């Protein structure tokens with residue numbers, strides 16, 4: 314009953330980017346993916362940097378689902394926040410692309 318309610322709430326209100334950030338920050342990702350804490354992990358920061366409020370903008374559609382994979386074995390609630398964020402982000406990107414198609418004369422495929 315409670316779980317169903319939480320699930321319904323999670324679906325109704327996709328988490329803001331900030332919530333995912335705080336989940337990732339307390340899931341161990343911050344040691345490499347947060348330049349506010351450390352700038353030495355340049356390879357990791359190139360993928361995303363949690364210091365940036367728009368940290369996920371530079372990530373590709375392929376990379377977003379990997380966030381969840383790298384979470385590994387974390388509390389269900391944390392995984393749900395990340396999963397819901399990825400779903401929402403991918404859906405938003407698809408909608409944006411659909412509403413602004415590339416110019417028809419953009420050459421070969």
Ligand code: HEC
Pocket residue numbers: 337340341342343344345346354356357360376377379380381383384385
């Ligand atoms: C010990 C340092 C370190 C930690 C901790 C770390 N990462 Fe990374 N991460 C990297 C490095 C280095 C790369 C780039 C090379 C690679 O793909 O592994 C990377 C790449 C990634 C990518 C892009 C993968 C791709 O194929 O493009 C994602 C997504 C990612 N990390 C998510 C996470 C998440 C989520 C966490 C926390 C649960 C995390 N990382 C924790 C170092 C780290």
